[in-house]
Amino acid sequence: MAIAGIEALIAAALKEDIPAGDITSESIIPARSMSRAVFMAKEAGVLAGIDIARLVFKTVDPATRFEKGFEDGRRFKKGDVLAEVRGRAVSLLKGERTALNFLQRLSGIATTTGKYVQAVRGTKAKILDTRKTTPGLRSLEKYAVRMGGGQNHRVSLSDMVLIKDNHLLLAGSISKAVALARGRVQRRFKIEVEVTNVVQAKEALAAGADTIMLDNIPALRMKKIVDWARGRVPLEASGGVTLKTVGRIARTGVDFISVGGLTHSYNSVDISLEFLS
């Protein structure tokens, strides 16, 4: 179990890919024909999902053998052999697409995350994911973010208070919103407040926010808030962060940068299954 519930996801994926047999492989290739294939990286990246790929083949055919060349979280370069799989040729062909669909996406997330982590090296900023995940795959995608060196923001609406503009609109003021939330969660859960300027940040800190989110603020203004905060409260930059802007944002001195794009705009890594025999 790399991930709780992964078996059901794999079963669903195989069912949608092979509802009534693989009519190509089954008609062309003898049932007992054995084969050997390798997962080959066609570009550099960070690996995530290799155990899931293994589980896909085991589900298709328990007699399949799978040997990992890399573990999740490891960087690979173009041409690296990530794993080798041996077994009935028809079984390998049946599992190929589903295994790759998991592996390419998750490695894509890990690789993208790795690039952001790289881009902020030398600063204290940590890269966070968001709740902008694919419906039903949140656990998997947050796992991939961790493999890429990122950290997971809150898992769900149930485990952190995050007061956003919409809440403020409905609550009236930051002070009131924080007070209401604190009354409910005490010091059990972190309370984070989204602000857009230093006045709001001050109000949030005064109200007792544990973290302050700087939403879509230009780097210059962000720097001023960092200076004002002087480490009294962690700051998270958020909103429209890209690989181009993340470095500049990090150098303002914020503690965290959350990047929706880690998971909301998938970026598959090119990995292929090459048949050797």
Add this chain to the structure above:
Amino acid sequence: MAIAGIEALIAAALKEDIPAGDITSESIIPARSMSRAVFMAKEAGVLAGIDIARLVFKTVDPATRFEKGFEDGRRFKKGDVLAEVRGRAVSLLKGERTALNFLQRLSGIATTTGKYVQAVRGTKAKILDTRKTTPGLRSLEKYAVRMGGGQNHRVSLSDMVLIKDNHLLLAGSISKAVALARGRVQRRFKIEVEVTNVVQAKEALAAGADTIMLDNIPALRMKKIVDWARGRVPLEASGGVTLKTVGRIARTGVDFISVGGLTHSYNSVDISLEFLS
């Protein structure tokens, strides 16, 4: 039912997002406080998933009202109001992220597809998707491709013969592979053969292939194959197609261009839920 089984996907998505209540909204906003919000396009695109967004809110709270401004498949521009939703403020906030996670992704696929379709306008080439879909979401993603003006390639391994290089490696020759497949599927299913040059294309046609896939072939060589084919067999270009290259490929005269990137590299469209009260 825009899509068979969508209810279960929505339930799973809500469950992972709200395992133990929305501790922010529930503590700050009175349970009976009503609200009104609009789905606002922050960039232009093609819509897909608006009925799913509606169903998300209905699942969270049947008393929610949802009015569509656009139907799936329609183009929208920045600033367009795609839908309006009214109901208990807490319910709107609970459904917000899940609804957006569906809507942004599917519209992202539809929008990307629309760009490819646009890029080949004036040629006879049709844009196809692939089986490189997110595990468990194939139906949804293929629906989004159709909304974007693309066409669906085969749904699964069970409904078309597609003989690829790995099959050829194992079968020995194109002629042999096609003969075996034809013996099995007769003229019930299409047989498509992946080739990399005109010699293989000739062998495939002679063997009785219904469609020929040109895999990763430079445009110039592709043009030669198109000239040779003279419409006797449909040709599908495949492999590493991008928005930059798709026009040139289309102008070679191929009939179909399949683009893995429509679904393997998600590209969310920026849509937000703006609270008006």
Add this chain to the structure above:
Amino acid sequence: MAIAGIEALIAAALKEDIPAGDITSESIIPARSMSRAVFMAKEAGVLAGIDIARLVFKTVDPATRFEKGFEDGRRFKKGDVLAEVRGRAVSLLKGERTALNFLQRLSGIATTTGKYVQAVRGTKAKILDTRKTTPGLRSLEKYAVRMGGGQNHRVSLSDMVLIKDNHLLLAGSISKAVALARGRVQRRFKIEVEVTNVVQAKEALAAGADTIMLDNIPALRMKKIVDWARGRVPLEASGGVTLKTVGRIARTGVDFISVGGLTHSYNSVDISLEFLS
């Protein structure tokens, strides 16, 4: 994985059969009592589902041993031992009914299919199944048809255009319907048109149909259409086909005969589990 998703089906079947223990076996037979039993054919047939039977016992009790005497797709005669299973007696008794419920039904489909295939021997007609399958079991049933020597018609509404009388009623004419469908699917998917006479058949061919379905047409009139077609387009006979009529239909020279009865009127094969000790 004989079939994607089979594990979930087996779990559901066992759950409905043993919600709170096997009160007979558990009270009468010592928990450690070992036993040996064989699957015995009580009549001749074609096997389908033997790996599923194995998986049922493995699910009930991983310590069970299962040895196949026949593989799926093989013909067996009355008295043949299809498999042997050894393990805890209570485990064998718990798995017995569920294993047989799969095995008898699937072998029933394979055997019936085999009879149709036999009945058209010497003609060029291939026997096809339909979408008239048991809800939730389509993959399994189509697998059984293949084991019986039949071929699978389309898997679902998503992978072939099949224009039936109801579509024509709504579309106006065959030509119009085919044109609309062709505009949508191009040459990606086969278009089949259901006709009832030669005039319609001509219109369908002219419109570009890939296959023509002859629905409920008397053999004599069918023969005329075959003569007219002269192989220019594959012909599929359909509608009320029985073992009595299938031979005559095949001898008209049609290419395919689809038989709803393969799956819509189950015909279990008599197989029993005989305990040897």
Add this chain to the structure above:
Amino acid sequence: MAIAGIEALIAAALKEDIPAGDITSESIIPARSMSRAVFMAKEAGVLAGIDIARLVFKTVDPATRFEKGFEDGRRFKKGDVLAEVRGRAVSLLKGERTALNFLQRLSGIATTTGKYVQAVRGTKAKILDTRKTTPGLRSLEKYAVRMGGGQNHRVSLSDMVLIKDNHLLLAGSISKAVALARGRVQRRFKIEVEVTNVVQAKEALAAGADTIMLDNIPALRMKKIVDWARGRVPLEASGGVTLKTVGRIARTGVDFISVGGLTHSYNSVDISLEFLS
């Protein structure tokens, strides 16, 4: 809820039938085109599943209207209109096959059951089903048996003791087996014992069996056991019962006749969906 869990079955059935849209109907018929169709009986029978058919269309499209002409359990004759459904033509075509797959099968079971019930009219014998049901559909099929006038035998291995030959083989003797079972279930659950002659029947009665099952016994010998029993214990005839033999068996005076064929050999009733506009 005709049946607990029916929604999930319908969702699974629709998902396997429409994984990526109905490419025929969607390309030929305008999305807003409305239609009206009736479920027409093509042969006489007993209805079962009409509420499920309704639910199928509601799942496909909540805007569909469905009006029943008959209720489940009612006999219908050829030409009867069982229900009428109105709505978007594309929605009706999408739900058609799945609705019929449920309705034809369940009505087939109800109709077959009705024939057995008819064949034993005038005797005291009641027709029972068995556990030979389709994996995953036991609730549905037992419901159909009730609609046909039959009675349900035990639901599962958990709610009645039924000592069969295999248990006796493992337990040693009828007396010992019944004593063990009685010690466990006391008088909470019925204990039924399968016998093949009057000697065994006597032993079973002496041991305290609540019901005696006469397994595959010729009618003449069965009559003798009935005479011996004189109502002291209910008798159930079982094994290879057919419509031809059931009357003779019933006239021996047995109380129950269990018929595996009610559910193990499906017999769909011919019902079609006729489009009126």
Add this chain to the structure above:
Amino acid sequence: MAIAGIEALIAAALKEDIPAGDITSESIIPARSMSRAVFMAKEAGVLAGIDIARLVFKTVDPATRFEKGFEDGRRFKKGDVLAEVRGRAVSLLKGERTALNFLQRLSGIATTTGKYVQAVRGTKAKILDTRKTTPGLRSLEKYAVRMGGGQNHRVSLSDMVLIKDNHLLLAGSISKAVALARGRVQRRFKIEVEVTNVVQAKEALAAGADTIMLDNIPALRMKKIVDWARGRVPLEASGGVTLKTVGRIARTGVDFISVGGLTHSYNSVDISLEFLS
């Protein structure tokens, strides 16, 4: 398979406990660090669920080793080692809570049942459970009752007629209700009738009830009904039974005592997982 469908329950439990990794263990403990731990009884009880605990760890990490010290159904005392588990420390920590949540609850039910069984020792009364089980866990909980020496009452509404006060209110009289039920189920299913005094009991017996339930009747009056019944019909005491009252109830001579509290008021047994290294 201790219990049909248990795998799905375990997967769901792990998914809700570890949606995005164990952030404590994974950050503190090296991935390859091995460990050994024992399930230690912190109080005496009766074991139930030890195979489920094993399966939890196998699901988390197939490389885990699990050795049972006790089998389900066995009594243990404070300090007993119920099982030992070895494997990666992180895997043990991930499975710990879920394994305990199953084991403590099920052993709690078995232990409570064992106390009731103990309290009626020397009488003929058997302890029964009820349908007051946790939604979705009925199979598991009824299994635990059996492990504690209790017997299972009916599994569901489908396998025994139990006429309660609400049915009588709606049916008019006991005689009428029993006659209707008998007409339907014949002698296939037991008919039990709930009564509150000897007059009703007489009517129920005369009407042909198989068992009579004495609902919330004081011990003295219950004794009178037992005397009247003289074994002609089994009697079940029910309603508000506690460990304090069960002995007195049993000594009235009733055959069965059903105790909702076995499952409706969970009583976890204190078992902990102690890490030895």
Add this chain to the structure above:
Amino acid sequence: MAIAGIEALIAAALKEDIPAGDITSESIIPARSMSRAVFMAKEAGVLAGIDIARLVFKTVDPATRFEKGFEDGRRFKKGDVLAEVRGRAVSLLKGERTALNFLQRLSGIATTTGKYVQAVRGTKAKILDTRKTTPGLRSLEKYAVRMGGGQNHRVSLSDMVLIKDNHLLLAGSISKAVALARGRVQRRFKIEVEVTNVVQAKEALAAGADTIMLDNIPALRMKKIVDWARGRVPLEASGGVTLKTVGRIARTGVDFISVGGLTHSYNSVDISLEFLS
């Protein structure tokens, strides 16, 4: 949606309770007989699950009418009418047990929680739940705790660092463990450390713990730690807390008291469904 995914839980519960019809109600009560019933409190308590009860009846029969007398979270006293339900008598009887099984348990948790909250009134201590929840029902049970006035501790292993004795055993020291965890989660997640004396508490605070858990510490020693802490760090008392001890613990001045018993030892509230007609 009181709770995400509740529909699936209700479907599963109904399926296990009514696999093949309610043979009592269906045989005794005319299908069209209408009825009215009220949920009556047989003892005082705090309500939780009333919307789930409503949904159970709606699932059984959409035509049922349900009117709430109380909302979740409200206190009720013996004799209060919590809700009224009207509809077909058979439908009410089918839903009765499942509705009560949810309602009694959840209200039991809410009521127990309410008692703990009451017992600490006048102190600053907040009552928390734990992860000792019923497998698969965590969301529901945590909801019930909130209804009772308690607060939810962490939802899962993924949303808070909680360093327990087992982690310390494996990590070596508190300082090392906290440092490792902090390195991973930064200030994104709370870090809580379990200690058993003031020396450990000091080390934890020095290491940067956000909260300190006092595990199974006598009240006197706990008081000393509270005095030492002087509010610098929130303190949570944990381990073997009962209604008898919770007040004394609260008066030591701790901030939180977590009580496994809220959910690990179910305590159903006595609520019945009384039929009025």
